[in-house]
Amino acid sequence: MVGDVTDEALKATKIKQFLSVLAGRYFNWAGRKSLFTLHLGIKCCAIEMAAAATPRFDGDRFGVLFRSSPRQSDVLLVNGPISKKFADKIVRLWEQMPEPKYCIAMGECAISGGPYFQSYNILEGVDTVIPVDVYIPGCPPRPEALIDGFGLLREKIIRIGAAPSSGRKGDKPIIVGED
């Protein structure tokens, strides 16, 4: 009841719109400037992912940091082939990450299975199990390409807007595993 009245008042004054445009602008900036990446090394591209964080390429310049816990990550960087054994694990990792989250498929294996597309144990791309935002082709892509991929992701974040969506229901947290 009280909440409804408040909502009406907010609507009348357009304060919500004001705040969401103004604050969303800044939150969008923050969200795209600070992309914490899950420290997940699958195969070859993992080494290039590591190289992107080291002196010559230095992803830290662009706010790309690696966290080991999916709860604290924004980007799932899939850098290798997804085997049948790992398919449900990577879905679980994806589900453990809080929104807003993005997925980058790095390298041919993650895009389509790459050289292993004929294998009996490899999925044809990670997009068969989780949605992918940015594809970075290469086998493996150079670290420059990875940094460029993060640039593309930023463009995408600008376009879709990273402000808190107005459709979210209340402040109730989403509990993992609860329907």
Place this chain on the structure above:
Amino acid sequence: MAQMWITMGPQHPMTHGLWTLRVKVDGETVVDTEAELGYIHRGVEKIAEARDFTQITPYCDRLCYVSAMTWANSYIYAAEDLLEVEVPERAEYVRLIAAECQRLASHLMWLGAYGPDIGSLTLMTWCMRDREMFLDLLQELGGSRMHYNYPRVGGIKRDIPVGFADRLIAKVKLFEHRIDEYEMMLDESTIWLVRLQGVGYAKAEDMVNAGVSGPNIRAAGVNYDVRWAHPYSVYDQVDWEPAVEKPTSVKGADCYDRYRVRMEEMRQSCRMILDAIEKIPGGKNTNYANGDEMILAKAPTRAPEGASGFSHYECTRGASQFYIQGGGDGRGKNPYRLSIRSPMFITIPYVAKTMIGYKVADIPAIMGSFDPCIGETDR
């Protein structure tokens, strides 16, 4: 105290890849372990049965993503055994130089990845910085940063470029100083010694019996190196000696020994490269055209049924082996069966058992000191 199982992996900083270690802990002490592999099993052996002998090389590059050159070489020696090819000496020298550059890059990657295992983040960036030097050199040969597809059956894809030798010598000499720098940073840090010494003992005979190979057994005082024991290439013509660590009063190798032996091996690789580039037949500043008989011998493309090829190769993590049976599809154009023996596939279950009795905090220290690479493990 109650005991519990902890599942470390597949996504875990300790794993250096994608595998699972189940650890049963009693407080902070490890009482039982169990390794679980296969998360990036790609069926290379099956795919290779539908590829001809040249097409298999890129797959062998991608077996171990840190030492592509040595794995490709390893396959090529088996293919040459199968197809009965004699390789020009210049090509053997170039392969040796490329493989030793790759060994330096791989050991640097190991040291870099070992740093965060122990908690030293700076070591990671320093090592990766120096690794770039050798990746640049290998890139001049193969054209790519990691997967070179460089050796061919009967030789090499293309000759060393003009000026490569000077850059190689300059970088290797610089790196010899950098090794001293690392040792200054690590060996004189009491924390580094405290974490490594006395941790992860493994006895020499147990390791050999269990199939562990390479630097991991040389750390325990076993003087065995494929490069002289089952010789291939021209290692007998260059100046080097195997890096073997002296056993301490407790027999066997601890993490510190394994760290020392790899540092020593990097020195030996530098020595080898500097010697080989001077002795290379045909001159170090000559560039032969692609397919010249100095660098590429004529090789048949088909192998008869019943023929088999085998190679035993000192990869950066141990002895890798390829066994190829000829006479596959396309009237022998493809191998009938290609079998790959990865050193880490045998080592990882062994290491998992080595951790018993140590602390939880020692798990990354022990695991990292054996230098796991899951790409070759799962194939």
Place this chain on the structure above:
Amino acid sequence: MDDKYDLVGFFLSKDGLLRSGIIGVLEGTPLEESAGSLSFAIATFAVVNVVFLMLFFSQFAILWIERKAVARMQDRYGATTALRSLWVGENGVTAGEWWNMLPFGLGKPLGAVNKWLNKNFGNRDENFATVDRVNNRSWMGKTIVPGFFQNVADGMKFLVKEHMVPQRADRLIFEVSPFLIVSSTLLILGMIPLSSGIYATNPDLSILYAIAIFGIAPIGVFFAGWSSNNKYTLIGGIRSAAQLTAYEIPLLLTLLSVAILSGTFNIIDSIHFQHSAGAWNIFLMPLGAALFLITMIAEVERVPFDMPEAEAELVEGWWTEYGGMRFGMLFMAEYIRTYAACFLFTHFFLGGWHLPFHGTLASLPVVGAAVPLVPGAIITLVKSWLVFLIVFVWARFALARIRTDQILEFGWRMLLPLAVLQVVLALVYRLYLFSPDGMSAKNDPAGGMAWDAFGIPYLVPILTTLFWLGVFFVYLNDEDKSVNQERMFHVHTDKPAGTVTPGQE
């Protein structure tokens, strides 16, 4: 001596602008009688907020210092994010004319400003698109403080992240414990003076209070680790509890010796003492300073004592399950604790807001007049930033992490006896080497001569420093590595090393 810039006095003195204004306004109203207390309450509120905001926002500097200093140590450049991309967008992609979405045309001035910024600081020319894309985080390659806003972006991003609670976690405790940690951490800042005139509160026993508050957060850490229902967090929480217990006692003893030496439990008084007696505490008890730093690094859980969040084996340690704003707050609380540790070291050992050689400088002819004009708060901040840079950051990125049992052994068997020794030394200094006659007056800029011996000025601090430096160098060079071929350190497991045959138990 007192700082010239007396914020507290400005707000709280009865003749000050604020209070006299309030009292004047209330004159003749029914509140006239309580005008004094009312104005006091308002003034206190103002002071507390101002000081707290100063402390809180100055800690963005240490986040930036760490990020950039670490990058330089690692041969990198470090974060370069500037605010420019806020209006220029990414790679030429902008959010359009968003200001037109604001109601009532309120966004028109914003739009004008934005257009002006875009025109002057945006991409120079579409022909330079590639160059500008590379330089996207700066204006033609120039930034004022490159990367300062990276931490702002990180913090703001956490605000909009989803809040997740693991299904089987203990919901209440999981939600409460971050607030326990953060609130107790913020309370530390309340005790920390920036100078004699800029502080939020100043109780008589502020040293004890600060340390007591420091001891609350470990309980929150333990709760957080337990309630997440994750084995990594559980181990991290237990490690944290064990480690903090072991290091709290040497820390308390070290602070006890500070209190003994300066004869007070008040932080500000102890700084006054350092000036009046003529020597900073670090020269009188270098051992105590070292103990304080070591135990403080352990208290704030940074490398080499960061076992509770050991990334190699425990993923992220006790905060593995926290994401979003909870994680952001915990992250910030960690840095606030570190920052508080730097402040405490500055105050207890580096003479707070006093310049080095303050007495000598003050006696010089021209400089002496200028010395009191330097704001004490600036000196304090610079000192604590330097402590953070030289000790905390350097240690974190030069050293490796030691193991739990080694941490505990080090704490109980080395630090604790040394801390007791330091208490005894402090007693001896205070009782036998301290001459109260040499104490200067509180506001004498020249400082005192209380630590003279045999008529030689400053003999006691000089001898003490030289002695401990000698001990340090002897210990540094006692290892002859060519002789010692045995392993220096062995692990004590239930079976002797080398006797276990793996796989055959």
Place this chain on the structure above:
Amino acid sequence: MRITNEQADTAAQAAVEVITGRFGGANVTASVEHHANALKMAFVRVHVPPQHWTALAKHLRFDLGVNYCSMVTGTHYPEGGADRGWEVVYHFMRQPVEDQAPHTNTVHIAEALKGDAIPLEFEIVITLPQGDTPSVPSVQNIWVGADWNEKETWDLVGIQFDGHENMHRVLNPHDSPDGFHPLQKQHKIRYHDFNEMYDDAQGFGRKPTDEGRVK
């Protein structure tokens, strides 16, 4: 510095004589072979029927000092005739392991090594008849290193190792159907020939691999 061809030849000849002298009557044929690549080193190839494999393995391990099991290769020959349906190839190495005294380091001079100290390579070929359940005796308890190699060979090729304890899948998922061994020749790789094993190519509709195994 390397083992010379003559050394390898001598050692291989000696090993062949020992093996032939002991097992010659039991349909075990040993021969000295040479690699065909540049250095042409010698190695020992032994053909052994499965029933004598355990005895030969013990002989190799304890008398000839073959201490290192390198690899186990299983091959499927669906068109190889009645008595050659499967083949198992073991590769062994003999490595000189000295129990070094503390603080000592024996540097082998390769050219001076003699007798059993010379590193040597053994290739053991076991041919199995056609059939659905090829099996050889396990040597898991003779070489620890054979343990996971045999697991892998069973997992990928389907050769059964009698007496192998704790046999389980190591590379394929634990929930792979029984009898699915991808390196058998009836399985074609994807896009070459559709096969029933790729029905669930994307891996949907599967249970977690560690169901019931998580402790």
